[in-house]
Amino acid sequence: MRNAPPFIWAAIGLIAAGLARHVVADGTGPVLAPSLIALLTLFLAMLGFARREGWAARLATPALFGLVLLWLWEMLVIGFAVPFVLLPPPSAIALAFIRHLALLWQDFAQTYLHAVIAGYGLGCGAGFLVALAIDRSPFLKRGLLPMGNMISAMPIVGIAPIMVMWFGFEWPSKAAVVVVMTFFPMLVNTTAGLAEAGAIERDLMRSYAAGYGVTLLKLRLPAALPHIFTALKLNATLALIGAVVAEFFGTPILGMGFRISTEAAKMNLDLVWATITVAALAGSLSFGALALLERLVTFWHPSFRGSS
Amino acid sequence: MRGGRLSSPRAGAILPLVVVIFALIAIWYLGAVALNAPQARDQLAEGAGFRDLVAQTWSMERPVLPAPHQIATELAESLFGRPITSPRSLVYHTWVTVSAALAGLALALALGLTLAIGIVHVRLLDRSLMPWVIASQTVPVLAIAPMVVVVLGNLGITGLVPKAAIAGYLAFFPITVGMVKGLRAPDPLQIDLLRTYDAGPVQVFSLLRWPASLGFLFPSLRIAVALALVGAIVAELPTGAQAGLGARLLAGSYYGQTVQIWAALLMASATSLLGLAVVSMVEALVARRRGGRL
Numbered sequence: 001m002r003n004a005p006p007f008i009w010a011a012i013g014l015i016a017a018g019l020a021r022h023v024v025a026d027g028t029g030p031v032l033a034p035s036l037i038a039l040l041t042l043f044l045a046m047l048g049f050a051r052r053e054g055w056a057a058r059l060a061t062p063a064l065f066g067l068v069l070l071w072l073w074e075m076l077v078i079g080f081a082v083p084f085v086l087l088p089p090p091s092a093i094a095l096a097f098i099r100h101l102a103l104l105w106q107d108f109a110q111t112y113l114h115a116v117i118a119g120y121g122l123g124c125g126a127g128f129l130v131a132l133a134i135d136r137s138p139f140l141k142r143g144l145l146p147m148g149n150m151i152s153a154m155p156i157v158g159i160a161p162i163m164v165m166w167f168g169f170e171w172p173s174k175a176a177v178v179v180v181m182t183f184f185p186m187l188v189n190t191t192a193g194l195a196e197a198g199a200i201e202r203d204l205m206r207s208y209a210a211g212y213g214v215t216l217l218k219l220r221l222p223a224a225l226p227h228i229f230t231a232l233k234l235n236a237t238l239a240l241i242g243a244v245v246a247e248f249f250g251t252p253i254l255g256m257g258f259r260i261s262t263e264a265a266k267m268n269l270d271l272v273w274a275t276i277t278v279a280a281l282a283g284s285l286s287f288g289a290l291a292l293l294e295r296l297v298t299f300w301h302p303s304f305r306g307s308s
Numbered sequence: 309m310r311g312g313r314l315s316s317p318r319a320g321a322i323l324p325l326v327v328v329i330f331a332l333i334a335i336w337y338l339g340a341v342a343l344n345a346p347q348a349r350d351q352l353a354e355g356a357g358f359r360d361l362v363a364q365t366w367s368m369e370r371p372v373l374p375a376p377h378q379i380a381t382e383l384a385e386s387l388f389g390r391p392i393t394s395p396r397s398l399v400y401h402t403w404v405t406v407s408a409a410l411a412g413l414a415l416a417l418a419l420g421l422t423l424a425i426g427i428v429h430v431r432l433l434d435r436s437l438m439p440w441v442i443a444s445q446t447v448p449v450l451a452i453a454p455m456v457v458v459v460l461g462n463l464g465i466t467g468l469v470p471k472a473a474i475a476g477y478l479a480f481f482p483i484t485v486g487m488v489k490g491l492r493a494p495d496p497l498q499i500d501l502l503r504t505y506d507a508g509p510v511q512v513f514s515l516l517r518w519p520a521s522l523g524f525l526f527p528s529l530r531i532a533v534a535l536a537l538v539g540a541i542v543a544e545l546p547t548g549a550q551a552g553l554g555a556r557l558l559a560g561s562y563y564g565q566t567v568q569i570w571a572a573l574l575m576a577s578a579t580s581l582l583g584l585a586v587v588s589m590v591e592a593l594v595a596r597r598r599g600g601r602l
Contacts, residue, residue, distance in 0.1 A: 050435040058435070065436035086459055143324030147332075153530070153584055154577035155538045157450075158553075161561030161569050166343075166372065240448040248454070248545045249561050260451055261546060264458045272455050280447040287446035 006048025006057075010064060013041035017071050024078050035075060042068050088270040096270035097277060103259075104278050110254040112282050114171040115243040119178025124235055126179065127186025128228070132216075135194050148188045156181045160246040174246040174255075181242040182235040189231035193224025226301050229294040236286045240279060336376055341365045343372040374567045382571040395551065402575055404552040408468050408540040409533075409583075412475025416532055419476070420483030427484075428491040428517070429509065438488065445481050450474075450539065454546035471552075475539035479532035486528025490521025519598070526591040533583040541576060553579075 016038035023029045042064060049061040070090050076082070077089040084092070097104065134140040160177050167173035197220045205215045247257025256275050263271045295304055344365035352364055366375040374382075386398035393400060423441070426433045453474045460470040494516045502512050544554030553576045560569035 046436055047432055050432045061432075061435040062437075062439035066440065085462060139324050140328070141324075142321050143326075143328030146321065146325055147328055150581060151577075153534045154580050155534070155541055155573075157538060158541060158557055158573045158576055161557050162566065162573075164561060165564070165566065237446055237448065241450050244448055244451045245542055245545075248542070249558070256451065261454045264455045264546070267458075269455065269459070276451055276455070279451045283448050284443055284446040 006045045006052070006060075009041045009045035009048060010060070013038050013045055014067075016041060017067075021071065021074060021078075024075055031075075031079065038071070039068070085267045085269060088273060092270045093273040093277065097274040100271055100274060104274060106254055107256045107259050107275065108278055108282065110171060110252075111174070111243050111247065111256040112240070115174035115246075115255075116178060116239045118171075119175035119243065120182055120235060120239040122175070123179040123182030123239070124186045124232060127183045127231070128190050130183075131187050131190035131194065135191065136212075141191060145188060145191060148184045148191075152184045152188060156184075157242055157245045160242075161249045163246065164250045169250050169252050171255075174243045174251075177242045177246040178239045181238045185234050185238070186228075186231045189227045190224060193227030194220050196220075196227065197223040225298045226294075229290065229298065233287055233290045233294070236290055237283055240283050240286075244279065333376055336373075337366070340371065340373045340375045344368055347372065370564050371566055374570055378567050379570045379574060382567045383574060386568075386571060387575075398556070398571065398575055401552050401556050401572070402579060405471075405537070405540045405544065405554065405576075406579060408471035408543070408552070409475050409536040411468060411472035412477075412539060413479055413532060413536045415472060415476030416479035416483055416536065420480045420532075421487060423480075423484050424487035424491055425513075427488050441481060441484050445485070449478055449481075450542050453539070453543050457543055457546045471540050471543040474543040475536040478539035479536040482528045482531040482535065483525075486524045486531075487521055490524030491517045493517075493520040493524065522594060526587060526594075529587050530584055533587060534580050537576065537580050537583065 016034045020031055020034040020038055023034065024031045046061050046064050046068075049057045049064065073087075074089045074091060077087055088096075134144055157177065159180055160173075163173045163176040163180075167176050201219055201223075202215065205219050210218070243255075244257035244260070247255045248261050251258040256279055259275045260272050263269075263275070298304065341362055345361060348361055348364040348368060351368070352360060356364075365371070367378070368374075371378070383398070386396065390397040392403075395401075423433075423437070427438050427441075428434070456474055457470045460466070460473070491513075498516055499512060502516055507515065541552070541554035541557070544550075544552040545558055553572050556572035557569055560566065560572065
């Protein structure tokens with residue numbers, strides 16, 4: 001039994017889960033039996049996949065787990081008739097997602113394409129350039145780095161109301177919050193990265209008569225890349241958080257943060273969840289894209305060698 | 309690096325820091341002049357000199373950028389000048405937020421430790437749950453704050469619990485990820501050695517895995533402390549500014565009280581730094597008890 005290929009269990013489980021979902025909505029038959037069968041077979045499938053190696057099995061286990069969670073959510077909400085204003089079922093969220101696609105896209109464009117991207121670019125760029133600039137002065141470095149570390153630990157989203165006052169309700173104020181939030185992680189990490197290149201390598205560059213610029217370009221920046229990517233990935237999430245939270249403090253009638261706060265107050269929870277889905281997709285896709293880029297650019301780093 | 313270690317103030321490091329801080333304050337004063345000048349010029353009588361203009365920009369009621377001493381005065385007054393139970397006292401608001409953040413942190417520690425122990429010991433959990441824990445770090449969790457507050461409010465749950473839930477939700481990811489890493493930190497050779505001594509999983513955990521994980525627990529805790537505070541502050545926004553540092557921020561932005569916003573912001577930052585300092589102190593204590601090394 002236990003050696004049966006897990007994908008057979010998965011197939012049986014998915015069919016049973018679909019059946020149970022169908023029955024629970026109509027009330028035309030027993031719900032408990034197919035549900036139990038679905039849970040048991042999907043559990044066996046996950047156990048089977050978890051024991052296997054290879055990328056397909058590594059992908060299948062969490063995917064099945066996520067599906068089971070979504071299915072349980074759907075079944076429990078429908079089965080126990082949980083009020084819609086408390087928790088809408090995933091199917092209703094998917095429906096809202098499709099129905100309000102145009103609106104969701106406008107919010108996404110307002111928050112992500114304008115505020116997040118502009119703020120992220122400016123904040124990361126400025127952090128990188130300032131790190132390069134203070135790198136030549138140990139005095140400034142010793143003064144600014146503890147400062148940067150401290151400020152990174154502060155609740156920077158709190159500047160959102162100030163930025164809204166300074167730059168108005170439109171997206172530049174959100175971009176300004178994102179700039180401040182992304183600047184310090186980039187500054188601290190780039191500075192740490194620039195210290196990465198060892199003394200021996202620097203001496204070697206000197207013996208090749210390489211100047212400051214060449215050493216920076218050929219040795220120190222490549223060595224700093226893993227740290228820079230750490231900041232880029234961290235900032236991708238921070239930027240989205242900053243832009244969304246800044247919209248809680250005032251915004252024109254567009255934007256993901258605005259949508260979430262007003263629709264939550266109006267009890268349109270399906271639309272709120274749909275917006276959260278958009279935010280989650282945007283966050284994980286940008287993080288994934290950066291991780292992929294990191295893999296391509298810093299393929300030489302020990303953390304990537306041997307794993308691929 | 310968010311929540312990075314506060315560098316210990318060594319003799320050679322203090323002077324640059326002081327210089328930078330003074331430079332920042334000087335820039336701040338200049339910025340206050342530049343930003344407040346248009347508004348100040350309207351308020352001044354014709355023919356007022358530059359000296360008057362500067363004085364005016366540093367002492368306005370609702371400046372675009374309040375001067376540092378204005379914020380310091382506001383901070384001192386709202387911290388020490390009012391009874392701490394009064395809703396106008398900043399101590400009261402800070403405590404409201406900090407209590408939510410602390411409750412959330414306790415929640416996050418309990419949940420994060422449990423999950424990490426499960427993930428390290430059960431392969432199925434490792435394969436199925438861990439990818440989701442990591443993926444959920446890339447999701448702007450704070451976005452769900454208004455919904456959680458509104459939904460829990462519908463159920464009649466208001467006050468501390470929704471805020472603690474959001475703070476805990478935010479703080480639990482770094483703790484889980486850090487502890488999974490930490491509990492896996494022991495050398496396989498050492499685990500094998502314990503096994504040859506016929507040690508069970510409980511002993512392997514208490515003798516080897518737990519001590520090894522402490523070095524990872526404290527860095528994660530620093531991140532978690534900062535995140536829990538942010539979570540508690542943001543969770544105060546949708547309830548319409550009743551109490552707490554987030555409420556002070558929101559009320560300040562409604563009524564254009566910039567000095568109040570800056571005071572709340574500085575207070576939040578000071579609280580965050582205090583939290584980090586406490587974590588560092590506990591870390592140092594634990595390290596000393598274990599012979600100076602984590």
